[in-house]
Amino acid sequence: QSALTQPPSASGSPGQSVTISCTGTSSDVGGYNYVSWYQQHPGKAPKLIIYEVSKRPSGVPDRFSGSKSGNTASLTVSGLQAEDEADYYCGSYAGINNLRVFGGGTKLTVL
Amino acid sequence: QVQLVQSGAEVKRPGASVKVSCKASGYSFTTYAISWVRQTPGQGLEWMGWMSAYNGDTNYAQRFQGRVTMTTDTSTSTAYLELRGLRSDDTAIYYCARELEFKDDYWGQGTLVTVSS
Numbered sequence: 001q002s003a004l005t006q007p008p009s010a011s012g013s014p015g016q017s018v019t020i021s022c023t024g025t026s027s028d029v030g031g032y033n034y035v036s037w038y039q040q041h042p043g044k045a046p047k048l049i050i051y052e053v054s055k056r057p058s059g060v061p062d063r064f065s066g067s068k069s070g071n072t073a074s075l076t077v078s079g080l081q082a083e084d085e086a087d088y089y090c091g092s093y094a095g096i097n098n099l100r101v102f103g104g105g106t107k108l109t110v111l
Numbered sequence: 112q113v114q115l116v117q118s119g120a121e122v123k124r125p126g127a128s129v130k131v132s133c134k135a136s137g138y139s140f141t142t143y144a145i146s147w148v149r150q151t152p153g154q155g156l157e158w159m160g161w162m163s164a165y166n167g168d169t170n171y172a173q174r175f176q177g178r179v180t181m182t183t184d185t186s187t188s189t190a191y192l193e194l195r196g197l198r199s200d201d202t203a204i205y206y207c208a209r210e211l212e213f214k215d216d217y218w219g220q221g222t223l224v225t226v227s228s
Binding site: 032034036038045046047048051052057089091092093096097099100101102103104105 | 146148154155156157158160161170172173206208212213214215216218219220221
């Protein structure tokens with residue numbers, strides 16, 4: 001059982017927006033601004049697309065955005081494109097003992 | 112460019128140990144930490160632990176404590192993950208990643224470890 005809860009699937013048509021949630025507790029998502037999001041295509045390693053809740057690494061399109069409210073973080077993908085079809089994982093700092101936790105992942109389908 | 116290149120696939124018997132390597136290039140190795148994350152077949156990501164390449168500090172996920180050792184060789188910019196007492200449910204892809212401030216910004220290609228009798 002993953003420490004952070006994500007919906008197993010999400011979908012949208014090209015050009016639409018979709019939001020994926022990531023729910024934790026006050027000991028992880030809600031307690032720190034160290035939420036990251038990773039994109040993983042089949043057979044590939046994960047790729048960092050959002051860090052510190054809402055920051056984008058260089059080269060990541062601004063169609064990807066992140067936010068947080070209380071114990072729930074969200075990833076929004078705007079202007080969906082076919083290449084956005086992938087698995088998305090959230091991760092969070094969870095304090096000095098647990099350090100890091102991940103969500104179970106969400107499979108995004110572009111219809 | 113930053114690269115993390117991991118060692119090849121392994122097949123191990125239950126009870127054995129495995130040691131996976133992760134050779135870094137393209138950046139100052141001791142400026143960052145290395146995280147290890149595994150992914151079981153068709154499942155999500157699981158954080159295993161972290162090691163500072165600067166001072167050797169480690170922090171292991173509780174469920175792996177006593178079975179895992181992470182080390183680095185700064186002379187070759189290589190990180191190592193050793194997992195002992197392998198069980199069938201340790202069958203997974205093991206990833207190393209460059210870590211700074213709780214984000215993993217570059218990942219290795221992954222190493223498949225299969226545990227089977």
